[in-house]
Amino acid sequence: MPYFRKVLIANRGEIARRVIRTCRRLGIRTVAVYSEADRALPFAREADEAVLIGPPPAAQSYMAIEKILDAAEETGAEAVHPGYGFLAENPLFARRCAERGLVFIGPRPEVIEAMGSKLASRQLMRRAGVPVIPGWDEPLPTLAEAQRVAGALGFPLLLKASAGGGGIGMHLVSSPDELERAFDSARERAQRYFGDGTLYFERLVPGARHIEVQVARDSHGAGVHLFERECSIQRRHQKVIEETPSPFLDAERRAALCEAALRGAEAIDYTNVGTIEFVFDQAGQFYFLEMNTRLQVEHPITEETTGVDLVELQLRIAAGQPLGLAQEGIRQEGHAIECRVYAEDPQTFLPSPGTITRMELPEGARYEFGYEEGNAVTPYYDPLIGKVITRGATRSEAIERMIEALRGMRIEGIKTNLPLLLAVCQDASFQSGRYDTSFLSRPRSGQ
Known part of the structure; x- marks a missing residue:
């Protein structure tokens, strides 16, 4: 007997096709969700069922949690595979899956949340005895505090968003002047992209x-x-x-x-x-x-x-x-x-x-x-x-x-x-x- 009877794939493109391929081999039926922009893409055709969930902008389709969960409920899916990107590391999505009786194919929401915070994950790994890049494991609430900490640590430093990823919200600062220019924009960008403007320092590792x-x-x-x-x-x-x-x-x-x-x-x-x-x-x-x-x-x-x-x-x-x-x-x-x-x-x-x-x-x-x-x-x-x-x-x-x-x-x-x-x-x-x-x-x- 397969692990599940039917899985909804909350993603698109090549990763959706990849999940479909394994599910097909295992005898698991699949449900694709797609935006209007992706109507003609192969993943929507290759799934056993496909549900249109909204217009092209991701916020109205692939990031629309309730629309995706409604599609899972309507098609009788038992589990949701998030792929990568979009909602894959969103603890709210994992929680809402559980609340609606769906298995989220990934870790528990609290683990996603802890690892999504760069500051929290650094602290957890340090306690586990895993080496962590030297830096400052406390939030930098103001430019003045950042300047004080940078003076103690020494330049160059990476100013990073705690909720960031993929290089977004990361700035290399090599002097007090560069830090002053970067601080407000880094915080504002982190708030805009991740809903969390918390910043911290990591020491630059050259030739990494x-x-x-x-x-x-x-x-x-x-x-x-x-x-x-x-x-x-x-x-x-x-x-x-x-x-x-x-x-x-x-x-x-x-x-x-x-x-x-x-x-x-x-x-x-x-x-x-x-x-x-x-x-x-x-x-x-x-x-x-x-x-x-x-x-x-x-x-x-x-x-x-x-x-x-x-x-x-x-x-x-x-x-x-x-x-x-x-x-x-x-x-x-x-x-x-x-x-x-x-x-x-x-x-x-x-x-x-x-x-x-x-x-x-x-x-x-x-x-x-x-x-x-x-x-x-x-x-x-x-x-x-x-x-x-x-x-x-x-x-x-x-x-x-x-x-x-x-x-x-x-x-x-x-x-x-x-x-x-x-x-x-x-x-x-x-x-x-x-x-x-x-x-x-x-x-x-x-x-």
């Missing part, structure tokens, strides 16, 4: 590597990690290329990192699939950055190297069943890389909406795309149109297969970042594994 650990815990107290993902190829704090295993870690560092992630997940009694993100400094010391209480965009590379279907694992845990996995039984084989394909100008990085007039995806790679040829990419949502994933017995083989896939892809009618992705994969520093989060902000060597 951004590495995350995939964890999973069931409601019976059992937990495992599924190794790490290297996410240091970023632009404006947004990931562009991810790989696993990390070329930076040796066996000892990997074991210490994964053990710390499991310790952190256990300390907060985490349930379901989640990701704990860390930064490594140039000396090899790692620090907790944040926890994402949902499935990650880059989850396919973990699936490719472990053979574990992470969506099925989410469903299994949400249904109250044991993990069905033991740590010693999880093996990582080969190497996998993911490139995110965005509808954006590769020179200016501005979004490039329009209609895809041609899409050719060559064989030899795994593709997770939310669009097909003939679909319109609208300006209402994130410009991610899909992901390409390659696997090889070695890292060099995975890179070679990625280069071949990127060279063979044809996407016309819109601009994409394919040229950038190809340039990175051909870069000598990337191919040698010697890169950090500043890679895309500096000149690249040829190959």
Whole structure:
């Protein structure tokens, strides 16, 4: 018997298609919700049922909690998969699911809430013995207080929004003058985007590597990690290329990192699939950055190297069943890389909406795309149109297969970042594994 009879997917595009695929394999019926802008997208067609929930703006459709829950009730869904983005890390949504008799496929609302606050999560992880980036773990209510604390800590510092994410509300301040210029705008932007203007300081970690650990815990107290993902190829704090295993870690560092992630997940009694993100400094010391209480965009590379279907694992845990996995039984084989394909100008990085007039995806790679040829990419949502994933017995083989896939892809009618992705994969520093989060902000060597 499947974990659920029917699941509503409170999301769109490629992640909705990804969840549908696993549900179909397991014999679970699916309900898609879609906005008027997404009526023609594949996910709405591929689900067993599809419900129109509103006009294109996300606030009136994919963020409209009661409309989504009404659709679940009307279609007889038992559970809701939030995907990532939109309502995936919204504790109110998780609570409203429970109040309306629906299983939320994710952790408990109070855990989402605690991890959604960068200040609270830092304090929790510190108490669990997980290293945390040095900084100031108290709110900065006024510019005067911020200036006093900065004077004690020393510049440069990152001024960050406690409720922030994806680099929004983050400012690098290198002097008292820069702090004075940034403080009010950072607070106002955090309030506007997240409804919470709380700010705090973290010390800048120069030359950092951004590495995350995939964890999973069931409601019976059992937990495992599924190794790490290297996410240091970023632009404006947004990931562009991810790989696993990390070329930076040796066996000892990997074991210490994964053990710390499991310790952190256990300390907060985490349930379901989640990701704990860390930064490594140039000396090899790692620090907790944040926890994402949902499935990650880059989850396919973990699936490719472990053979574990992470969506099925989410469903299994949400249904109250044991993990069905033991740590010693999880093996990582080969190497996998993911490139995110965005509808954006590769020179200016501005979004490039329009209609895809041609899409050719060559064989030899795994593709997770939310669009097909003939679909319109609208300006209402994130410009991610899909992901390409390659696997090889070695890292060099995975890179070679990625280069071949990127060279063979044809996407016309819109601009994409394919040229950038190809340039990175051909870069000598990337191919040698010697890169950090500043890679895309500096000149690249040829190959």
